[in-house]
Amino acid sequence: xxxxxxxxxxxxxxxxxxxxxxxxxxxxxxxxxxxxxxxxxxxxxxxxxxxxxxxxxxxxxxxxxxxxxxxxxxxxxxxxxxxxxxxxxxxxxxxxxxxxxxxxxxxxxxxxxxxxxxxxxxxxxxxxxxxxxxxxxxxxxxxxxxxxxxxxxxxxxxxxxxxxxxxxxxxxxxxxxxxxxxxxxxxxxxxxxxxxxxxxxxxxxxxxxxxxxxxxxxxxxxxxxxxxxxxxxxxxxxxxxxxxxxxxxxxxxxxxxxxxxxxxxxxxxxxxxxxxxxxxxxxxxxxxxxxxxxxxxxxxxxxxxxxxxxxxxxxxxxxxxxxxxxxxxxx
Ligand code: SF4
Numbered sequence: 001x002x003x004x005x006x007x008x009x010x011x012x013x014x015x016x017x018x019x020x021x022x023x024x025x026x027x028x029x030x031x032x033x034x035x036x037x038x039x040x041x042x043x044x045x046x047x048x049x050x051x052x053x054x055x056x057x058x059x060x061x062x063x064x065x066x067x068x069x070x071x072x073x074x075x076x077x078x079x080x081x082x083x084x085x086x087x088x089x090x091x092x093x094x095x096x097x098x099x100x101x102x103x104x105x106x107x108x109x110x111x112x113x114x115x116x117x118x119x120x121x122x123x124x125x126x127x128x129x130x131x132x133x134x135x136x137x138x139x140x141x142x143x144x145x146x147x148x149x150x151x152x153x154x155x156x157x158x159x160x161x162x163x164x165x166x167x168x169x170x171x172x173x174x175x176x177x178x179x180x181x182x183x184x185x186x187x188x189x190x191x192x193x194x195x196x197x198x199x200x201x202x203x204x205x206x207x208x209x210x211x212x213x214x215x216x217x218x219x220x221x222x223x224x225x226x227x228x229x230x231x232x233x234x235x236x237x238x239x240x241x242x243x244x245x246x247x248x249x250x251x252x253x254x255x256x257x258x259x260x261x262x263x264x265x266x267x268x269x270x271x272x273x274x275x276x277x278x279x280x281x282x283x284x285x286x287x288x289x290x291x292x293x294x295x296x297x298x299x300x301x302x303x304x305x306x307x308x309x310x311x312x313x314x315x316x317x318x319x320x321x322x323x324x325x326x327x328x329x330x331x
Pocket of ligand 1: 325
């Protein structure tokens with residue numbers, strides 16, 4: 001089966017370079033090492049055309065870094081990204097460049113990603129003009145059609161970003177992404193900065209656009225309740241690793257990994273309140289010094305000495321379901 005997007009062993013390491021004092025200390029013989037953060041650790045992900053996949057985890061788990069690698073903003077340290085069967089791991093390659101327009105990112109903070117000195121006409125219309133996508137229409141007509149698609153009035157084309165509300169600015173960010181006629185949207189905490197009522201409107205917009213334009217989504221969020229109603233499948237990430245992958249329905253019905261159970265405990269749902277999951281306690285550990293074995297063991301109520309010493313591998317536990325937890329071995 002050919003997927004629209006497929007990552008294999010996708011990894012990203014960041015090296016924290018030594019400051020001047022540390023470099024001097026090393027010169028005189030001190031054992032000082034550069035610090036390495038394994039932000040994303042061998043992540044496999046397959047997405048079919050038209051699918052919506054949720055990528056969920058706490059802040060600092062590597063999900064945004066993963067999204068940035070897919071969109072070519074960050075180069076992977078290891079692993080591959082294939083789009084429509086072509087290797088786009090190198091964003092500067094011809095395959096990477098041709099996929100760049102097809103895969104667009106929607107950011108959490110639309111205000112920071114919109115040039116405050118540009119009018120909407122140029123924010124939305126500049127890239128399609130450069131790439132010859134106006135299809136014989138004037139830039140103004142093209143921008144008007146994009147604004148209409150995202151529920152904004154065509155007359156807003158002459159405004160600046162500061163003249164919009166938070167929800168309208170996010171719609172503007174979506175219009176800018178749609179203007180280059182993408183097939184795949186990576187939404188990185190795209191509704192996290194919005195009020196709950198506005199969140200629902202923007203999520204509905206994403207789903208309407210999916211229907212109209214046959215879009216595929218990777219929806220990155222720290223909040224399981226945000227992805228529940230829009231995702232077909234969910235992958236849960238913890239400290240750079242995927243710990244559970246399942247259809248949304250199965251994940252909410254029968255979460256397998258203790259971390260997923262802890263995240264679900266925080267989702268306000270009447271049926272889940274009856275369940276006795278242990279809430280996630282403590283902070284996510286520093287990725288500079290991740291815990292040995294299962295990264296989740298310091299926060300896991302079921303941890304054993306094996307969990308502290310060995311890394312559980314993501315394994316299929318049922319058709320279409322995978323989890324990385326030693327508890328599945330004893331069952
Ligand atoms: Fe908890 Fe061990 Fe499973 Fe990790 S492997 S989630 S520590 S039981």
